[in-house]
Amino acid sequence: MTAHERTTAPEGQAAPMLDVRDLRVSYRSGEQTVPAVRGVSFTLDRGQTLGIAGESGSGKSTMALSLLRLLPASAQVSGEVLFKGEDLLTAKWARLRAVRWSAASVVFQGAMSALNPVRTIGEQIREPILLHDKIGQRAARERAAELLDSVGVPSRRLESYPHEFSGGQRQRIMIAMALACRPDLIIADEPTTALDVMVQAQVLNLLGELVREAGIGVIMISHDLSVLSHMCERLAVMYAGRITEIGPSKQLIAEPRHPYTRALGRAFPTIGDPASRLAPAGLPGDPPTPSELARLSEGRGCAFAPRCSEAMDACRTDTVELWPSGPRREAACLRVLEGSGT
Amino acid sequence: MKPVLEVRDLTVTYPARRGAAPARAVDGVNLRVRQGEIVALVGESGCGKSTLARALVGLVKPTGGQVLSDGEPLGYSAAALKAYRRHTQLVLQDPGGALNPRQNVFDAVAEGPRLHGLTDRLDERVHTALAKAGLRPPEQFAGRFPHEMSGGQQQRVVIAGALALEPSVIVADEPVASLDASVRGEILKLILELRDSLGLSALVVSHDLGLAWNIADRVAVMYLGRIVETGTVEEVLLRPKHPYTRALLSVLPDSGEPPVLLTGEPPDPTSVPGGCRFHPRCPLRAAEQDPRCDGEDLPVLTGDPSASSLAACHLVQ
Numbered sequence: 001m002t003a004h005e006r007t008t009a010p011e012g013q014a015a016p017m018l019d020v021r022d023l024r025v026s027y028r029s030g031e032q033t034v035p036a037v038r039g040v041s042f043t044l045d046r047g048q049t050l051g052i053a054g055e056s057g058s059g060k061s062t063m064a065l066s067l068l069r070l071l072p073a074s075a076q077v078s079g080e081v082l083f084k085g086e087d088l089l090t091a092k093w094a095r096l097r098a099v100r101w102s103a104a105s106v107v108f109q110g111a112m113s114a115l116n117p118v119r120t121i122g123e124q125i126r127e128p129i130l131l132h133d134k135i136g137q138r139a140a141r142e143r144a145a146e147l148l149d150s151v152g153v154p155s156r157r158l159e160s161y162p163h164e165f166s167g168g169q170r171q172r173i174m175i176a177m178a179l180a181c182r183p184d185l186i187i188a189d190e191p192t193t194a195l196d197v198m199v200q201a202q203v204l205n206l207l208g209e210l211v212r213e214a215g216i217g218v219i220m221i222s223h224d225l226s227v228l229s230h231m232c233e234r235l236a237v238m239y240a241g242r243i244t245e246i247g248p249s250k251q252l253i254a255e256p257r258h259p260y261t262r263a264l265g266r267a268f269p270t271i272g273d274p275a276s277r278l279a280p281a282g283l284p285g286d287p288p289t290p291s292e293l294a295r296l297s298e299g300r301g302c303a304f305a306p307r308c309s310e311a312m313d314a315c316r317t318d319t320v321e322l323w324p325s326g327p328r329r330e331a332a333c334l335r336v337l338e339g340s341g342t
Numbered sequence: 343m344k345p346v347l348e349v350r351d352l353t354v355t356y357p358a359r360r361g362a363a364p365a366r367a368v369d370g371v372n373l374r375v376r377q378g379e380i381v382a383l384v385g386e387s388g389c390g391k392s393t394l395a396r397a398l399v400g401l402v403k404p405t406g407g408q409v410l411s412d413g414e415p416l417g418y419s420a421a422a423l424k425a426y427r428r429h430t431q432l433v434l435q436d437p438g439g440a441l442n443p444r445q446n447v448f449d450a451v452a453e454g455p456r457l458h459g460l461t462d463r464l465d466e467r468v469h470t471a472l473a474k475a476g477l478r479p480p481e482q483f484a485g486r487f488p489h490e491m492s493g494g495q496q497q498r499v500v501i502a503g504a505l506a507l508e509p510s511v512i513v514a515d516e517p518v519a520s521l522d523a524s525v526r527g528e529i530l531k532l533i534l535e536l537r538d539s540l541g542l543s544a545l546v547v548s549h550d551l552g553l554a555w556n557i558a559d560r561v562a563v564m565y566l567g568r569i570v571e572t573g574t575v576e577e578v579l580l581r582p583k584h585p586y587t588r589a590l591l592s593v594l595p596d597s598g599e600p601p602v603l604l605t606g607e608p609p610d611p612t613s614v615p616g617g618c619r620f621h622p623r624c625p626l627r628a629a630e631q632d633p634r635c636d637g638e639d640l641p642v643l644t645g646d647p648s649a650s651s652l653a654a655c656h657l658v659q
Contacts, residue, residue, distance in 0.1 A: 055522035056493075196386040196549060198604050201593035205603060223523055226595040267523035269552045270596040271579050278534065280556040282527025286492040 015085055016043040017184060017217055018067075023079035025059070025066050033076070034290040035297045036062040038241035040079075046184055047215040051228030051249065053264065054238035057287050060221050063238070064187050067219075068100055083185070102132040105178040107171075107207075109190035114174060115162040121148075121173050122158030125180055132181045147176040151206055168199035175207055179214075186211070188220045192227070204231055226268045229253045237261050240288050240296065240303035243322060247329025257331040259308050283307055302334070310335060344413050345374035346543050347398065347430065347511050351642060352407035354393050358612075365611040367393040368404075369567030372645030373545075375511065379647075380537055380544045382554035382575070384590075385564035390611065394564070395515045395547045399432040411511075428458055431504035433514040437496035441488040447472070447499050448484040454507045467506055474540070475502035476532050494525035501532065512536075512544045518553065530557050551590060555579055560647065563587050566609055566619045569643050573651025583653040585626040618656060626657050 025037040037059040044050050054060040066077050069088065081088040083104065088096060100106075105128075108114040116124055125144040129135065135143075145155035151172040153165070162170060171191060178186050191207065192200040208231060211218050222228050228235055229249040236246040237260065245258040256262040263283040269276035285307040288296060296303050302320040305311040314334055325331040354368040367390045375381050385391045396402040398409060400416055400423045409416040416426055431454075434440040441450055451468045460467065472480035475498040488496055497517065504512055517533070518526040534557050536542045546558065554561040554575055561579065562572040563586065571584040582588045589602040604623045609615070617636040621627050627635040634656040643652045 055524060197551075197590060197593055198386060201601055202603055205601070225523070230595040264523055267527050269556050271551060271555045271591065271594065276556060277575075278557065280527040280530035280534070282529075282531060283524035284528065286494065286525070287522075 015082075016045050017084060018044040019080070019082040020067065021080040021082070023063060023066065023077070023081065025062050025071065025075050025077050028074050028076065029290070032291070032294060035293055036075075036241055037066065038293075038297055040238075040241075040243055042236060042243070042246065044185070044217050044219065046217050047212075048234065049211065049218045049220065049232040051232030051235045052219060052221045052238060053223065053225050053228050053235060055223055055264075055287060058238040059241035060238045061189055064189055064219060064221050065106075067187060068104060068106065069096060070106065098132070101128040101183070102181040103183055104185040104187065105181070105183045107174050107178045107186060107188040107191045109193050115170060117162050120159045120161055121165075125158075125173070125177050128177065128180050143180070144176075147180060148173070150179075150210065151176045152202075166199075168195055168203060171195060171199075171203050172206065175203070175210070179210060182214070183216065185217045185219070188218060190222055191220065193222070193224075200227070207231070224268065225253070225264050237264065240293055242303065242332065243330075244304065244333070245325075245329075245331040246322070247326065247331075251326065251329060257325040257329070257336050258304075258333045259310050259335075260304050261331075302332070345376050345410075345647070346412055347375040347513075347545065348410040348413075349373050349394070349398065349645075350408045350410065352394070352397060352409065353405045354390075354397055354402055355405040363612040366567050366614055367611050368397060369611070369614060370407075370642040371564075371567075371569055372642060373562060373569065373572075374645055374647045375543050375545050376647055377510075378537060378541045378543055379560065380533070380546060380558045382558035382561045383545060383547045383564060384549065384551055384554055384561060386549060388611065389564045390567040391547045391564050392515055395432070395513050395545065398513050398545065399430055400426055401432070424458070428507045429509055430511040430513060431507060431509040433500055433504050433512055433517050435516040436520045437493060437500045438488065438520070440500050441496060443488050445487075446484070447477075447486050447488075447491075447502075450488075450499055451503045451506050454503055458507065460507075468502075471502040471506035472499075474505050474536065475499070476528075477502060492525070493521050494528060497521060497525075497529055498532070501529075505536070510541075510543060512542060513547070514544060515547045516549070517546065519548070519550070527556075533557055551579060551594065562645075563590070566614060567611055568619060568654065569645065570620065570655070571651065571653040572643060572645060573649060577651040581651070583651060583658045584620075584655050585624050585658075586620050587653075589625065618654070620655075626655075630657055632657060 021041050023037055023040045026033045026035045040063055052060045065071050067081050077089055122144055125147060126140045129140045129143055144158060148155045148158060153169050153172050192203050220232055232249055235249040235252045236243045239260050245252060245261045252261060253265055256265055266281035288303055300319045301316045305315040320332050320334060322330040322332045323337050325336040349371055352368055352371045356365040356367055358364045371394060383391050393402060397404050403418055411426060411429055448468055451471055452464055455464060455467055469480035472483055477483040477498050518529050533544060558575050561575050562569045565586050571578055571587045582591055589604050591597055592599050592602045602625055615622055617638055618640055621635040640654045643654050
């Protein structure tokens with residue numbers, strides 16, 4: 001089926017809301033082309049939540065931001081991002097601007113830098129509403145007040161400036177803005193990373209409720225596997241620009257099939273678990289550097305092999321891709337193919 | 343056993359800014375770290391834990407109370423502080439910021455020894471420190487610059503810089519907060535190894551209760567300038583008494599119990615509530631309606647390390 005046929009397919013039928021196919025992003029850096037995302041595919045429907053886990057440099061944020069073409073011009077993006085049947089990677093800028101905010105919005109990490117410091121938050125929440133929904137100032141004002149109340153910030157504070165709020169409140173305001181035009185998809189990039197545990201729990205709780213009520217599809221990016229597994233039904237783990245394992249969150253945490261998922265899971269101890277008491281678990285070595293990645297992309301072999309305790313000779317020479325590893329799950333590990341990947 | 347590091351009734355008050363009241367960042371703390379012991383100090387941002395850590399290494403002069411090192415009160419003359427810092431070293435949060443980008447690893451680690459005039463066999467001292475911090479072989483790392491290393495390696499350089507002075511205590515302020523999950527475990531392992539091989543004591547400041555479970559022997563939970571609960575890690579984290587500790591544990595994703603979401607933001611050290619300082623947010627007080635909660639101040643916890651747990655709460659004695 002081509003992209004064009006999908007465009008004409010009636011909405012709400014078999015085609016998923018978001019269908020990402022072989023997405024690749026590389027950055028030009030001097031003479032070199034450095035791959036950041038090396039072939040990512042997944043689908044997401046309305047009301048579904050997908051968590052993307054990975055460490056810094058895994059390509060998770062680049063991948064998420066490329067969906068709405070929010071990357072700098074030095075990024076080269078290829079593949080397909082079919083959103084309601086329309087390929088956002090080839091869409092005209094005017095069309096893309098219409099999709100941003102109104103159909104798909106982003107909650108960025110670090111609300112302090114994402115909010116404009118010299119404009120009141122009321123103005124900032126109203127801006128996308130006025131731009132996209134063609135309603136009057138007064139109606140926009142009312143909607144902004146409702147939104148602010150719905151995220152637990154008193155609406156009388158609409159005329160306050162970002163610096164007058166705490167970190168947790170600013171992140172709530174970001175969520176209110178993302179919800180302003182009633183989108184079908186929200187991309188949340190580390191929405192709670194800079195927040196304290198208690199505030200993080202409040203914000204996640206809020207996001208979870210709003211998303212469930214409105215049936216919005218969510219892609220949530222985080223380095224924290226335990227947070228993602230509680231927020232999202234499905235989880236994708238990224239390493240070196242690729243998805244290494246994807247499937248239902250609970251299964252991925254309880255029975256990881258990829259050694260990297262296993263290591264990442266152990267890195268977040270469960271309090272009360274005797275196995276982790278006075279025994280922190282890490283993973284020796286470092287993720288591949290950009291130049292190592294560039295080399296990897298040309299040759300074969302598993303990018304994780306140098307750090308993998310279970311690597312075999314074949315891991316360094318064979319092509320590794322996502323293979324089915326159970327119902328609704330896939331893992332990019334040769335051991336899975338062997339049938340011994342437990 | 344004599345504590346290697348102790349604070350008694352410590353207070354640190356920052357002067358008022360523009361008409362606001364002074365900030366009582368640390369408002370009465372007793373804490374002891376014994377030989378070979380790892381103590382985790384946990385709390386949310388703004389609770390005073392970093393100020394307490396800085397007071398422990400003499401970077402902040404207390405407004406009241408004392409810091410004692412091997413039982414001796416800390417002096418604040420330049421010479422006394424210099425001598426003290428051979429004994430107690432600080433490891434900071436963000437290794438990228440703590441290292442000078444134009445200084446190679448050798449010079450970064452040698453800085454402390456040079457300041458202290460320990461230049462005899464400096465190479466050997468630096469290489470030993472690098473090896474202890476897990477940068478092996480040390481010759482391979484000595485000439486590198488910070489940007490040539492990963493975050494985990496940078497943090498190892500910072501730790502090596504502390505170890506080069508052969509301290510008996512390390513105060514680490516969020517040593518793994520800026521590191522990736524897989525690297526975090528490796529650095530925590532290193533801190534445990536240093537304790538086992540060198541008998542090093544450590545006070546580790548963190549917002550992460552999982553870190554306490556991973557490496558600490560005892561834990562102190564701080565709220566608005568005071569320690570509200572302290573004791574062995576098992577006792578405090580598995581059988582928490584204080585409603586604040588209970589709430590913090592309940593919001594962890596793996597807690598297995600319904601989360602107790604405290605309302606409001608972490609409170610303000612410029613206006614500490616009277617009575618129990620946690621009472622405006624306390625779920626237990628809301629249920630029990632005890633007049634002592636907002637009417638009667640709580641005594642400062644003694645910080646006695648032999649008690650399995652102590653909690654500053656009117657309702658859970």
